[in-house]
Amino acid sequence: MSGVFLALAWRLPLLVLTLAASGWGALALHFRGPEHAAVRWALIALWLAAGVATLVTVALPRAPASLWIGPGLFVFSILVFAGWWQGIQPSHDRDWADDVARLLKADIDGDIVTLENVRNFDWRSRSDFDARWETRRYDLTQLQRADLVVSYWMGPAIAHTLVSFGFDDGRQLVFSVEVRRTHGQEFSALGGFFRQSELVLVAADERDIVRTRSNVRDEQVYIYPVAMPREELRSLFRAYVDEAQQLEREPRFYNTLLSNCTTIVYDMVKRIVPGLPWDYRLLLSGYLPDYIYDLGALDTRQPFAELQRRGYINERAIASDVDGHASPAFSAAIRAGVPVPERPPGD
Structure with a gap:
């Protein structure tokens, strides 16, 4: 019983964090991603796919080693995303209404x-x-x-x-x-x-x-x-x-x-x-x-x-x-x- 509790103790917070990161990142890409719609939606799909793979892997009690590729890609995506997000700076030079x-x-x-x-x-x-x-x-x-x-x-x-x-x-x-x-x-x-x-x-x-x-x-x-x-x-x-x-x-x-x-x-x-x-x-x-x-x-x-x-x-x-x-x-x-x-x- 204690083993089940310990498993849940680390899995639940990670599941919540993954869900939050997946949703927040998808919305950020939607509102500030590439102007070309097809490219923007492709990035959102890839981001959500990596998030879903991470959720599945974390939720499984004994996930095969091959499934941990998804979480690895998600962590890498988060690092790339963080760099992109920090690079978005306010500007006076846009095509204003x-x-x-x-x-x-x-x-x-x-x-x-x-x-x-x-x-x-x-x-x-x-x-x-x-x-x-x-x-x-x-x-x-x-x-x-x-x-x-x-x-x-x-x-x-x-x-x-x-x-x-x-x-x-x-x-x-x-x-x-x-x-x-x-x-x-x-x-x-x-x-x-x-x-x-x-x-x-x-x-x-x-x-x-x-x-x-x-x-x-x-x-x-x-x-x-x-x-x-x-x-x-x-x-x-x-x-x-x-x-x-x-x-x-x-x-x-x-x-x-x-x-x-x-x-x-x-x-x-x-x-x-x-x-x-x-x-x-x-x-x-x-x-x-x-x-x-x-x-x-x-x-x-x-x-x-x-x-x-x-x-x-x-x-x-x-x-x-x-x-x-x-x-x-x-x-x-x-x-x-x-x-x-x-x-x-x-x-």
Whole structure:
């Protein structure tokens, strides 16, 4: 009996590890393997065949010596795979999709921030748009407010998070951490675990980046004004500028779990507000507004459900269109009836 137990003690972990390596490697080859489909699927088949041979050999109580060729090949394949995987590095030089084709460039001189490649597209459909890239200057002493914008595209738990900054002259600028897709590439949450795409920071006009979600993609979009002192707002804006400059110097991969539209914002805010607690709602980004509310960073004078109801913008956004195009009054229209939190004392 003890011999059986000892046999299982080393076989079970090895079986689990082999299963995990087989599945993970097959997915990695699927998302980052050779572009030629036939070659990619041939490599996946060979990888899985070596994995199956290893599973069979380990599972057999007395496997013939000839069967151990399979595990040997699998171990060799793992070593080759590890070298290939380490060689996959993020890049700025790929055939990017039009809406993420340009990298945001930022320069800051005191309180004056100059942003190059601010996106201001006019969207008629996902594939039909007028492309405009602009250079804009902002005075941080005129920064007045920030809004959390949450766009639901896959159920209540998953949403895209954006932050919109408002200035005294009425201008709004939105920052959005996004997947930098190549031409023809579709976003895959699973692919985000396997270095499928780089990460990009987009700075855009609300008539572009918010309207395309509410009016064109039919996502469910909510806006929540944030209760933050002006100095912290400026620090958050500067943090986005730092992020843009870092990405310009060193490209990074998007990661569905660790480096996405919510976790990066959390990392930036944590530098401004030390001790900011971690919460599962940072991973289930659809519940992020509820987390922000619990921190007291939204208008807590009324229940969260009321903020959510009044923050839903789709009907107002669609009604604001003029002949199928974005209205100059888009930003004002989507904020109609949205409660604004009280400013901190002395701000």
